[in-house]
Amino acid sequence: MISEAVGSVFLWFSRFAIVYVVLVNFSFLVLMLFALRSIREFARSRDKERLEQIFRTRLAPPVSILCPAYNESVTITESVRSLLRILYSQHEVVVVNDGSKDDTLQALIGVFHLSRLDQYYEDTLPTKPVRAVYVSARYPKLVVVDKENGGKADALNAGINASRYPLVCAVDADAVLEEDALLHLVLPMMDRQTFVPVSGGNIRAANGSHIVRGMVERVRLPGKPIVMFQIVEYLRAFLSGRTAQASLNIMLIVSGAFGLFHKATVIAVGGYEVGTVGEDFELVVRISRYLHDRKERFEVCFIPQTVCWTEVPESWATLARQRNRWHRGMLETLVKHRKMAFNPKYGRTGVFGIGYFWLVEAFGPIVEVFGYVLLPVGAVLHLLPLVNAVLFLLVSIGFGVILSLGAIFLEEMSFHRYTRWRELGLLMWYAVLENFGYRQLGLYWRLLGTLDYFRKKTDWGAQQRVGFGTPTPPV
Amino acid sequence: MTAEAADIHQLVVGLFVVIGIIGLEVAAIASYKIEREQREAIEAKTKEAIVGRVIEALDRDEPLIIPLPRGLRGRATRETLIAMIATIRGEARTRLVGALEERGYVERTVRLLRSRRAATRARGCMILGGMLSERANAPLLDRFRNDPDQNVRLTAAEALAEIGNALTSADLIEAVKHSSNWQRLRVANVISRMGETAVPALLDSLADEDEAILRLALDILCDIAHVPEFMPVLRLLAHPSVEIRGRAVDLLGIAGDIDAIDQIIERAGDAVWFVRVRAIKSMERLSVPMSDEVADRYYARLVALLSDEKWWVRQRAAQALANAGSLGYQVLQASVSDAAVSALQMHDIREARA
């Protein structure tokens, strides 16, 4: 009797799992088709010089770039230099030293000839105490805020307090922006008929590329499989996923590594939330909620041709911790704003945006990990037909390969940053390979993240810094 | 066949379908890349050849012979010549434009203006703007006045400005009703380049009721920085919209003269804080030379603003005092305002550098 009951549980679960992966992957496919349609227009990149010429005038909105830094002494001066060099008519760079224990601040003071001010601005948003503010006569665009440690969200809020301009661009301290990145990112804020409170850029893995003085000189693929997997994954997530979401106006994540915000709106919703691990996602959701509540029309944009190069983890342990953290952050935000889920009052964002996150991102790892484990086991123990297990694997893995290769196609069709045949071959190979272990590993990490969430972990984990310009041997 | 065998059969079919799709994808990616590489190779070769040929012909004063405007070679030739036209002026440029006209490039591009797709028409306008041929004036003007798509109209206007056929600024201002900020920025750029000839029409449009037009006109005047008659601007200092008041006060600071300073000092008491900030900025711009009476009012206002409710206003006022010479400096040192300290420090830092 018991074995019959167990058998039927397995059977029904297997059917559910199969239907689930079919629907989810099919929706990804549909999203990819939307991405295909919009990416072609982005690929016809606007003439950089003409853009620059127009942005030269005082009529372009000035931007404050916020750069929170914690223990970044290895890379901080190079990053700041590249930010100061960015092509834009009027911008400032606000670096926030979040109580670093190493000599991040000293490095900045030395290289940029900073002088100390005792008071510079007022606390619009509450933050941990600010120790001092530093400015430089030689580099008038640079402001450095030195404060007690409070986490990235707190540092960003301090940056917002210190910023002068109406638009703020949050950039990770170890990220390298291409010089015309800001021009492209600001354009939709000016060009749409609706209000654009948030605009996000594309993130690419810099590992293996040659970066000199804050500019990407040679884009190369690294030899390490772990990085290759992430590169393919980022292509899938950004080029395919976000382009599509933005075109349908359901985009919700603007990466913390690189995003442009309308400052007044951010202040109106209370700034970044301190204490959450997914502060970038949480802020965008909160802004969406706020604007929906006020019945104001808006659009969140994603600009795939603006690129931010960042270093992705090269060790499995660091990567696992990162994905665990991302997942916990996502769950925190979803739970906090659960009122929005499937709620038509929140428009497409609530129904399709948040709804997607619940159904696919939150629920997915549970269903799929159980699917990968239970179904083969069940088939071996004759608790369910072998066919079901095989069908599940076929759909998961097969469809996965199709989607991964689709992302490579999108990349090739639009920006083709990796120009050599060997690199394209490598990308395609890893697009196939990632579905035979890497994706499953990612799902497993996310499942652990779910468990950890329920156990209420809130730490960030440490990410070992490798430093820029020291690439792993290229292919 | 048992049910299970049928299932397995379906699975195998499914597997082959998946493999088939994967194969198609790989083939599509590869063929895309091959096609693109071939295209780029032809373009690069053509460009290299054209550049060599053109420079030689210009150098030796020989006639310029370029390929016909067909296919990839035609497009590569056109792009190369447009890039060179953008780099040089004078006789050499005239010859390059002439070559494009003779070989039919201009005509062919004008045909693009008749396309049904707006994006194609806009692209055609942009290319014509790069070719700098006066033969494009009439078709571009036609697009500017009659095209249903706003982006096409603006691109035509930009192209006409490049070629040097100035549309009146009144025309352009009319064209930006109901535009996005970006489109207004583009028009502003075009009008700005006209310089002082555009000023009369801009001053006229300061009487318009449409706030977007007022903003545009004020922004452009700030860029051109020349206002012979600033009565219309003074009137706008009392406009109900914050954006307009702010820009009007900016403009007076940039292009006005000392006679306007009293009105600006008054504006420094505006209800909205960033108008106050901009007024202080303009006060600073106009502050030299000042009669004693005016100086009294000037300092009095700045000192009053040191206790403003808004931090950025206090800070800006302190900065203005710090930059106002020894008197302002002393006033700051004596002040208890929180903004005074940092303004004094910043001033010292900047002076130390000089």
Added chain:
Amino acid sequence: MPDNGKPLVLVADDDAPTRRLIEVTIRNCGCDVVTAIDGEAALAQIRSLHPRIAILDVQMPRLSGWEVAKELRDDDAAHHTRIIFLSSRTQEHDVLEGFSAGASDYLFKPFSPRELQARIRSMLARDS
């Protein structure tokens, strides 16, 4: 200085057609020309060849024209090389920044080849 007595001029611009146009223009006024495709190559050549004049595009990969000029300012050996900036930017503050970086002259794109030749000739005449 090369043996044939012709003054040496360096042209640095990452855009090939522009570089070649300028090269031909200058050759036609009786100078020898060497070229560089980025700032670092330009700096190296100025330091080793000591051209009389260096025409630098403001925006180049690796080192911008401005950065090259700043590096040369501290370099005694390269004192004699005069710098002309070539740029498509026309804002006043860009020009002023160029001069404060050590430029002797400034030329805007689009430039007139005849005007460039005139400036080169007058610069060479001034120095000899």
